[in-house]
Amino acid sequence: MTKSFLADTCQTTTRLASTNDATQTTPDRESVKVVIYGSKKGVNNTILTLYKLGFAQVNEWSPLLPSSNPGEVMSILTR
Template identity: 40%
Template sequence: MSNNLSSDTNKTPVASVADALTISGKPANRMILLGDPKWVKGIIHRLHSLGIAEVGSWSKLTRTRNPGEVVSILKRSRGQEKA
């Protein structure tokens, strides 16, 4: 898996990720993973293996202000929920 960390100098990292995932005007649910990059990638792949979320549905890993920490967000409209 490639290192897909990104940064935007004009916004905080979390704001950049949230902006990229906006579903305007529709109610949405979010799942946020915040931590060590290896752990975040591992959880994303584990959730995929459990059939909860596709790997490609998550935002790019984005560095936070804390050294060694990244954030990734999964956002779905409420119509996409699994029971």
């Protein structure tokens, strides 16, 4: 895949949530998990892209874990 689709779809002028808001826990917030599946290179590149977009810090993702498909890994972010 090319990265060109990111520039076209991310034209919002306001941030939906800051990283400080996302790391604070409050009783009324539900925990969610974001999972990325793919090759090691694909997962790492996606994590770096999401970091550059301000979505999450690189160290907030789990280490690369094997998935049920051969040659595929996954990484999990819990918010």
